[in-house]
Amino acid sequence: MAQDRIATRRKKLISQLKAQHLDALLVTSVTNVRYLTGFTGDSSWLLIGPKLCVLISDGRYRTQIEEECPGLEAVIRAVDEKMSARAAAELASAKATRVGFEQDVLTIGLYDTISTASKTLELVPTQGAVEQLRQVKDSEEIAEIRIAIGLAERAFAAHRATLRPDLTEREIAHGLEHTIRGLGGVGAAFPPIVAVGDRAALPHYRAGALRVGQSGLLLVDWGAVSAGGYHSDLTRVIVTSKLSPKLEQVYGVVLKAQLAAIAEMGPGVSSRKVDSAARSVIESAGFGKYFSHGLGHGIGLEIHEAPRMSPQGETTLQPGMVITVEPGIYLPGVGGVRIEDDVLITRDGAEVLTSVPKSWESCRVDFV
Amino acid sequence: MAQDRIATRRKKLISQLKAQHLDALLVTSVTNVRYLTGFTGDSSWLLIGPKLCVLISDGRYRTQIEEECPGLEAVIRAVDEKMSARAAAELASAKATRVGFEQDVLTIGLYDTISTASKTLELVPTQGAVEQLRQVKDSEEIAEIRIAIGLAERAFAAHRATLRPDLTEREIAHGLEHTIRGLGGVGAAFPPIVAVGDRAALPHYRAGALRVGQSGLLLVDWGAVSAGGYHSDLTRVIVTSKLSPKLEQVYGVVLKAQLAAIAEMGPGVSSRKVDSAARSVIESAGFGKYFSHGLGHGIGLEIHEAPRMSPQGETTLQPGMVITVEPGIYLPGVGGVRIEDDVLITRDGAEVLTSVPKSWESCRVDFV
Numbered sequence: 237m238a239q240d241r242i243a244t245r246r247k248k249l250i251s252q253l254k255a256q257h258l259d260a261l262l263v264t265s266v267t268n269v270r271y272l273t274g275f276t277g278d279s280s281w282l283l284i285g286p287k288l289c290v291l292i293s294d295g296r297y298r299t300q301i302e303e304e305c306p307g308l309e310a311v312i313r314a315v316d317e318k319m320s321a322r323a324a325a326e327l328a329s330a331k332a333t334r335v336g337f338e339q340d341v342l343t344i345g346l347y348d349t350i351s352t353a354s355k356t357l358e359l360v361p362t363q364g365a366v367e368q369l370r371q372v373k374d375s376e377e378i379a380e381i382r383i384a385i386g387l388a389e390r391a392f393a394a395h396r397a398t399l400r401p402d403l404t405e406r407e408i409a410h411g412l413e414h415t416i417r418g419l420g421g422v423g424a425a426f427p428p429i430v431a432v433g434d435r436a437a438l439p440h441y442r443a444g445a446l447r448v449g450q451s452g453l454l455l456v457d458w459g460a461v462s463a464g465g466y467h468s469d470l471t472r473v474i475v476t477s478k479l480s481p482k483l484e485q486v487y488g489v490v491l492k493a494q495l496a497a498i499a500e501m502g503p504g505v506s507s508r509k510v511d512s513a514a515r516s517v518i519e520s521a522g523f524g525k526y527f528s529h530g531l532g533h534g535i536g537l538e539i540h541e542a543p544r545m546s547p548q549g550e551t552t553l554q555p556g557m558v559i560t561v562e563p564g565i566y567l568p569g570v571g572g573v574r575i576e577d578d579v580l581i582t583r584d585g586a587e588v589l590t591s592v593p594k595s596w597e598s599c600r601v602d603f604v
Numbered sequence: 605m606a607q608d609r610i611a612t613r614r615k616k617l618i619s620q621l622k623a624q625h626l627d628a629l630l631v632t633s634v635t636n637v638r639y640l641t642g643f644t645g646d647s648s649w650l651l652i653g654p655k656l657c658v659l660i661s662d663g664r665y666r667t668q669i670e671e672e673c674p675g676l677e678a679v680i681r682a683v684d685e686k687m688s689a690r691a692a693a694e695l696a697s698a699k700a701t702r703v704g705f706e707q708d709v710l711t712i713g714l715y716d717t718i719s720t721a722s723k724t725l726e727l728v729p730t731q732g733a734v735e736q737l738r739q740v741k742d743s744e745e746i747a748e749i750r751i752a753i754g755l756a757e758r759a760f761a762a763h764r765a766t767l768r769p770d771l772t773e774r775e776i777a778h779g780l781e782h783t784i785r786g787l788g789g790v791g792a793a794f795p796p797i798v799a800v801g802d803r804a805a806l807p808h809y810r811a812g813a814l815r816v817g818q819s820g821l822l823l824v825d826w827g828a829v830s831a832g833g834y835h836s837d838l839t840r841v842i843v844t845s846k847l848s849p850k851l852e853q854v855y856g857v858v859l860k861a862q863l864a865a866i867a868e869m870g871p872g873v874s875s876r877k878v879d880s881a882a883r884s885v886i887e888s889a890g891f892g893k894y895f896s897h898g899l900g901h902g903i904g905l906e907i908h909e910a911p912r913m914s915p916q917g918e919t920t921l922q923p924g925m926v927i928t929v930e931p932g933i934y935l936p937g938v939g940g941v942r943i944e945d946d947v948l949i950t951r952d953g954a955e956v957l958t959s960v961p962k963s964w965e966s967c968r969v970d971f972v
Contacts, residue, residue, distance in 0.1 A: 277808075295896070296808040339713035344705070344729060347712055361712060410785040417778040440645075440664040528663070 239307060241376050242274055248369055250286055258360060259332035260285030262323060262350075265341045267537050268366040274304050276465065281323055288330040292322050320346065324354035336362040364542065371534055371542045372556035378580060380466035381535065381558050384421070385578060385589050387460035388468045391415040392592060396474065399601055401449025405430040408456070409443035416460045425459030425467040425539045436473070437572040439529055439564060452477035453571045459539065467539045469560050470590055471576035475599040483573065486523065486565045487596055490573045493517035493563040494594075497531060501561075501579055501586035507549035514563040515547065523565045532560040535578060557581040558589070607675065609744050610642055616737055618654055626728060627700035628653030630691060630718075633709045635905050636734040642672050644833065649691055656698040660690050688714065692722035704730040732910065739902055739910045740924035746948060748834035749903065749926050752789070753946060753957050755828035756836045759783040760960060764842065767969055769817025773798040776824070777811035784828045793827030793835040793907045804841070805940040807897055807932060820845035821939045827907065835907045837928050838958055839944035843967040851941065854891065854933045855964055858941045861885035861931040862962075865899060865913075869929075869947055869954035875917035882931040883915065891933045900928040903946060925949045926957070 249272065253261055263269050263282040272282055273291055277300055280293035291310045293301060301310045313322040327335055337347070339361035351359065373381065391412050399408075413424040430443040433451025448454055452475055459469040473487065497514035511531040518527045530546030535558055543551035545559060553559075559581070564574030577590040617640065621629055631637050631650040640650055641659055645668055648661035659678045661669060669678045681690040695703055705715070707729035719727065741749065759780050767776075781792040798811040801819025816822055820843055827837040841855065865882035879899040886895045898914030903926055911919035913927060921927075927949070932942030945958040 299806075300808075337712070339716070340711055342712050343708055344710050344712060344715055345707035345731065348707070348729075361716075363713065406785075410782060414778060414782045417774075438667075440668075 238376055239274075241374050242272065244374070245369060246272055246284060246289065249284060249366060252365060253285055253336065256336065256360075256362070257334060258285065258336045258362075259334050260288060260327060260330070261336040261338075261362065261365060262342075263338065263366065264346070265338055265366070268338070268341075268370075270465065271366060271370055271537060273308055275301055275308075276304060277301075281319060283323060283326055283330075283332075285330070285332055285335075288326070288332060290326055292319060292326065318349065318353070320349035321353045324350060324357065327357060328354065334358045334360060336360045336365070338365070339363055367542050370536055371551075372554055373536060373558055374556065377466060377536060378556070378558065380462050380464040381468060381578065382589060383464070384425070384460045384462040384466045384468035385470075387416050387419050387421040387462065388425070388458060388470055389590065389592055390419055391460065392456065392458065392470070392472070396601060399448060399474070399476070399603070401447065401476070401603055403448050405432055405435070405443035405446050408448070409458075412456075412458050420463060422461040422463060422465065425461050425469055428456065428458035429471075430458075431455045431572075434569050434571050437566040437568050437570060439566060439572070439574070448476060451571070452479050453483065455572060455574060457574065457576065459535075465537055467535045467537070468578055468590070469535050469539060469562075469576060470578070470592060471562055471574045472592055472594065473573055473575070473599050474601050476601050476603065480570075482567075483571055484596065486567070487573050487599070489518055489521040489523060490563050490565055490575050491594060491596070494561055494575045494577070497561050497563065498577070498579060498586060498588060501553060501559075501581060503553055503555050503581055503583065505553045507543050507545040507551040507553060508547060510553070510561075511545045511547055511549060514561070518563060518565060526565045526567060527563060528566060529564070532562050532576075534559050553581045555581050555583050606744055607642075609742050610640065612742070613737060614640055614652060614657065617652060617734060620733060621653055621704065624704065624728075624730070625702060626653065626704045626730075627702050628656060628695060628698070629704040629706075629730065629733060630710075631706065631734065632714070633706055633734070636706070636709075636738075638833065639734060639738055639905060641676055643669055643676075644672060645669075649687060651691060651694055651698075651700075653698070653700055653703075656694070656700060658694055660687060660694065686717065686721070688717035689721045692718060692725065695725060696722065702726045702728060704728045704733070706733070707731055735910050738904055739919075740922055741904060741926055742924065745834060745904060746924070746926065748830050748832040749836060749946065750957060751832070752793070752828045752830040752834045752836035753838075755784050755787050755789040755830065756793075756826060756838055757958065757960055758787055759828065760824065760826065760838070760840070764969060767816060767842070767844070767971070769815065769844070769971055771816050773800055773803070773811035773814050776816070777826075780824075780826050788831060790829040790831060790833070793829050793837055797823065797825035797839075799823045799940075802937050802939050805934040805936050805938060807934060807940070807942070816844060819939070820847050821851065823940060823942065825942065825944065827903075833905055835903045835905070836946055836958070837903055837907060837930075837944060838946070838960060839930055839942045840960055840962065841941055841943070841967050842969050844969050844971065848938075850935075851939055852964065854935065855941050855967070857886055857889040857891060858931050858933055858943050859962060859964070862929055862943045862945070865929050865931065866945070866947060866954060866956060869921060869927075869949060871921055871923050871949055871951065873921045875911050875913040875919040875921060876915060878921070878929075879913045879915055879917060882929070886931060886933060894933045894935060895931060896934060897932070900930050900944075902927050921949045923949050923951050
């Protein structure tokens with residue numbers, strides 16, 4: 237991990253903290269600690285502010301921190317020393333009294349142990365400070381997401397090429413993850429959704445015991461995690477026999493909606509407007525009530541990150557954001573279609589990073 | 605999931621709540637919700653008390669809750685309704701005012717939204733109420749753990765039988781998980797630790813690019829998750845060429861320590877005494893400072909549960925607890941040995957549930 241990227245992230249955070257008159261931020265989210273240090277372990281807290289930057293960890297991680305975080309000050313607490321006591325001591329020695337914490341991460345129990353460890357600390361709730369920085373990816377992060385997409389796409393190509401009617405949803409899901417790993421990835425970005433026939437109408441389905449040959453429709457929603465920890469997220473439909481004209485129509489509407497949304501994307505555009513571009517195509521076609529979720533979400537070190545694109549979304553798109561675009565139409569008991577790509581906001585528009593074909597004709601797989 | 609088991613768990617919890625004069629407990633831990641309802645989804649809270657038992661969830665989970673939790677009252681909140689507002693309303697309609705919450709799970713942010721949603725609630729921190737119940741497994745849970753052990757052992761046997769010097773640690777780790785899934789398990793209980801040579805001296809190592817043939821020593825720490833969500837956890841050493849007499853000696857000490865600990869286990873015994881039985885064998889042999897972690901931990905719906913067996917452990921063992929016994933000796937730069945089995949406390953002693961051979965001779969694998 238290039239240390240200058242990390243230094244830039246910390247610098248941005250620190251100027252935010254200054255603006256909020258905070259002496260430091262206590263970062264307890266594992267992902268946020270990783271983002272700000274490059275450290276890939278857990279059970280470690282980062283104290284960061286204008287006058288300090290120290291990672292508190294334990295003996296298990298001594299070597300790993302040296303390797304992953306060159307130049308970072310790290311405190312290895314003693315086995316019988318509590319994290320909160322150590323954090324309080326470090327803050328005291330840096331004369332940091334007004335200290336922010338991540339209100340959506342820190343538990344009441346830990347908050348209390350920190351308050352107890354130091355009577356002089358003023359603990360200030362903060363929300364999404366690091367998550368907001370993480371919305372905009374730097375070039376190294378974009379390169380990692382491209383790798384995660386490449387892993388997912390190669391795995392999909394392999395399993396598409398070897399699809400058989402007797403395979404179960406679960407076998408395909410497990411096979412995708414195993415192939416991603418064989419290609420050098422950490423694993424699947426989430427348990428792949430592999431849904432045969434009417435199961436495709438359940439946006440939350442995982443993968444079960446149905447066999448591919450039980451229906452002409454197969455929906456696959458999958459992604460990969462790169463060795464560097466970044467996620468990709470795609471959805472494609474595979475058609476293995478003649479489908480009803482209704483489902484073919486639905487496919488056309490979803491594809492049109494997705495392309496309309498992508499055409500809308502660019503810097504300065506509101507995420508709500510992008511959601512609306514897709515939603516209005518689906519509504520005009522009479523399927524509005526069958527598109528029951530938001531249009532997309534950021535991807536990065538986590539599979540679901542800010543920003544969210546939904547009717548309620550308030551984000552203005554910025555260059556460097558990488559967002560899924562995944563409209564869907566779900567007809568209960570019949571089937572569903574979702575098409576999902578990963579899109580990078582650029583200086584002058586948007587780049588679709590994923591490249592699996594998605595025309596209606598390209599969905600077709602014929603068994604030997 | 606047998607509903608009478610679940611009813612028994614709830615009954616036990618409710619009598620604890622009564623003793624603490626709580627009208628209800630707000631259960632937000634995903635695992636604890638599963639334990640008390642059988643529901644395997646997430647993003648759902650359980651409100652439970654002498655006068656109410658209601659699961660609050662969202663539309664994605666309607667069908668799944670009906671299938672997994674017959675007879676349970678479930679409230680599906682509206683898309684634009686906050687979880688905390690719904691919970692406050694349910695508590696109000698049940699006239700519950702003194703309400704416990706899980707202090708090691710609930711974040712400050714959620715605590716605040718609940719407090720804001722209801723001015724009349726008295727929120728009381730609780731710690732480990734459900735986790736304590738989960739320590740003692742019922743017969744159905746023990747059966748699930750036996751399945752998880754069977755999955756892990758069969759996968760290990762397959763990969764032991766096909767071990768080759770050119771395989772990498774990572775290939776073996778990924779292969780183990782894939783085999784577990786092929787046998788019907790959900791997956792690995794954690795990313796398997798597969799450590800060649802001196803990497804075995806790092807208790808926290810995962811699996812990297814080293815090849816089996818680069819050393820005569822291979823340590824594998826792995827487990828499986830059963831379809832029902834229960835975990836197993838084992839460690840074995842594989843010896844593929846002549847090792848130094850020192851490592852052979854270390855193996856003997858660790859095995860003796862493990863057997864001494866297991867011999868000590870039974871109902872009414874303090875967990876510290878069990879830890880001490882193993883630790884004193886290792887200390888007497890002069891390796892005390894190289895056994896740097898506790899002796900074991902409970903397994904169940906999570907891979908690490910109460911009780912912990914360590915020098916600080918205070919638990920009295922009870923029938924139904926299932927605990928790992930995993931002493932180790934780690935010689936930096938040389939190698940390490942850990943031997944780990946899963947042990948059930950019975951009415952009159954202890955039963956080792958795992959059955960992979962562990963004599964020094966049985967560690968040997970000869971390549972063709």
